Amino acid sequence: xxxxxxxxxLNDVPRRGARVVKTAHGCVxxxxxxxxxxxxxxxxxxxxxxxxxxxxxHGKAVTCPLHNWAISLETGSVMGxxxxxxxxxxxxxxxxxxxxxxxxxxARAVA
Numbered sequence: 889x890x891x892x893x894x895x896x897x898l899n900d901v902p903r904r905g906a907r908v909v910k911t912a913h914g915c916v917x918x919x920x921x922x923x924x925x926x927x928x929x930x931x932x933x934x935x936x937x938x939x940x941x942x943x944x945x946h947g948k949a950v951t952c953p954l955h956n957w958a959i960s961l962e963t964g965s966v967m968g969x970x971x972x973x974x975x976x977x978x979x980x981x982x983x984x985x986x987x988x989x990x991x992x993x994x995a996r997a998v999a
Contacts, residue, residue, distance in 0.1 A: 892980070892987040898924065901986065906941040906950070911993055916977055917941040918986060919950060919961050926986050927961035928979040934972035 893911070901907045901920040908931055909916045917931040917940050925948070931941050938954030948961045958967040959974050966972035978989035 890978075890992075891990040892982075893990040893993070894985050895988055896986045898926070898981050898984050898986055901926070904945040906943070906945065908941045909988070911988070916988065916993075918979065918988075919945055921945060921948060921961070924981070925961075926979045926981050928977035928988055929959070929961065929964055930975045932974070933957055933959065934966060934974060940974070 895909050895918065896907065898920065901918055903920055904922050906917050906919045909918050915931050916928050919927045929940060931939055933940055933952040933954065935952065935957050936954050938952040940950050940952060940959060942953045943950040949958045949967060950961060951958050960967055964974035964976040978992050980987050
C-alpha cells in the first residue's frame with residue numbers, strides 16, 4: 889500500500905519551474921512542466937552537484953544551472969552523455985495537490 893504525502897498545491901510550483909521540498913527523509917526537487925505534469929528528483933546534478941531546482945525546465949527535462957547538463961525528469965538520466973543518474977521519486981497530482989510516495993521516500997532514507 890502506498891502512503892502518499894501531500895506536499896503542496898499544484899499552483900505552489902510555477903509552470904516550467906521547481907520547488908525544493910524538505911522532508912524528514914531529505915530534500916526533494918519537485919518540478920512542474922508546462923503541461924502541469926509533476927516530477928520529483930534529487931536536487932543535485934550528478935556532475936558537480938548543481939541545484940537542479942534552480943535550472944531551466946523544458947519539455948520533460950531540466951538543465952542544470954552550473955554546466956548545462958540536461959536531466960530527464962521522467963528517468964533521472966543525463967541526456968547526451970553516457971554517465972550520471974539522478975534519483976527519481978514517485979509523484980502525482982490529485983485534486984490539485986502534489987503528492988509524494990512516502991513509503992518510497994522512507995525506503996530510500998534507510999538504504
